[in-house]
Amino acid sequence: MTRLSRVAPWLPFPRGTHHSPVRVLVHADTDALRALIARDRVANVFVDSLVRENNSAVPTFRGSVMLGLFADDGVTLAAACWVGSNVVPIEATAEQATHFGHWVVDHQQQHASIFGPAEPTLAIAEVMRKAGVQAQEVRANQPLLTIAGPPLIPASPSLLVSQSGQFDEILLAAAAMFEEEVGYSPFLGGEGNYRRRVAWLISHGYSLSHCEPHGEVIFKADLGAVTPHVTQIQGVWMNPRFRGQGLSAAYMAAVVNLSRQHAPIASLYVNDYNIRARAVYEQVGFEQVGTFATVLF
Structure with missing residues (x-):
């Protein structure tokens, strides 16, 4: 049976008026972003690979930005978020992630997905839902798995x-x-x-x-x-x-x-x-x- 392909629609919604404490990171923020990513190399591997490829907190992909949320001292980077075709929170609590969600809503950008650690990912999605952005599907529980040694079973030599x-x-x-x-x-x-x-x-x-x-x-x-x-x-x-x-x-x-x-x-x-x-x-x-x-x- 042939499956009919579809394109997930991006629903229009009104521009928000939320005042965001978030700012777009610049080249000078690269070391701080690297330190943030290093807190969890596994969870942050996607963004880590992008920062290493660009050697900067500033993406080379057109229309993409890296957002930062700073501590009260205005210097310490407390959380970050990649915003491009996908939205990916980095070391963010659910509360911090809501600020990224408001930024995304206010800037009315189109995104294929949000993914990452469950709590901040779902917090961003909830902000967007309240603003009228309807998700096609929410996969709220995806176990993150690792293996740090050789596999427990023999490997296929054909791969x-x-x-x-x-x-x-x-x-x-x-x-x-x-x-x-x-x-x-x-x-x-x-x-x-x-x-x-x-x-x-x-x-x-x-x-x-x-x-x-x-x-x-x-x-x-x-x-x-x-x-x-x-x-x-x-x-x-x-x-x-x-x-x-x-x-x-x-x-x-x-x-x-x-x-x-x-x-x-x-x-x-x-x-x-x-x-x-x-x-x-x-x-x-x-x-x-x-x-x-x-x-x-």
């Missing part, structure tokens, strides 16, 4: 780093994974951007796959965020033709081994209702260290 010549097949598998996960095609928001993202993952050695001789992808996973301390595994997908054969655990063990070439800790977050995936991750040796949430628009 390899994807090569540039596999781009077309990897792109199709990545798009199928995306649509299965969020309910609409990634190409609807602009095929070029998604193609560039997949090409970037392959060129950096962050796309991992096992393909049949004729090229069809059997299993794939990405290292979606990479730092010297932590990798974050994303985009895990098994071809439907090979599901139910008990292959996933050995593939995931191989993902862990390959990720350890970049950093000592591998992490991921998973929907709480995905019982099969959680069982696989536990079998491989992942343990829960926190709880994330994702709000999709």
Whole structure:
């Protein structure tokens, strides 16, 4: 059966009048932001990787900003928040996160999602909900898992780093994974951007796959965020033709081994209702260290 793709609508809402104590971070704030990120390398790996790539608190992505909330002394950075196509709170309490939520509302920017530690993520979403921004889906309980050593089970030797010549097949598998996960095609928001993202993952050695001789992808996973301390595994997908054969655990063990070439800790977050995936991750040796949430628009 073919699933009809959809685009999550961004609902209009009136500009707010909330006075925000938040300000956009500048280059001079980079060291303070790095220190904030270092409090939790696992939870903050996504933003950590971006700051390392840019070598600055100022994003290079058009339309993106890094917000900061400072302590009463006006000097100490108490919390931060990445605002781009996604909104990602950094070391924020639920109360602090509401200020980021008001900033987002007041600036009327479009976002695909909010994700990160559950309490601040849901606090931002609640501010937006009250302002009339309706989420398409709220995933409020996503266990954040890590493994800091070799996997507990033997790894599949078939999983390899994807090569540039596999781009077309990897792109199709990545798009199928995306649509299965969020309910609409990634190409609807602009095929070029998604193609560039997949090409970037392959060129950096962050796309991992096992393909049949004729090229069809059997299993794939990405290292979606990479730092010297932590990798974050994303985009895990098994071809439907090979599901139910008990292959996933050995593939995931191989993902862990390959990720350890970049950093000592591998992490991921998973929907709480995905019982099969959680069982696989536990079998491989992942343990829960926190709880994330994702709000999709």
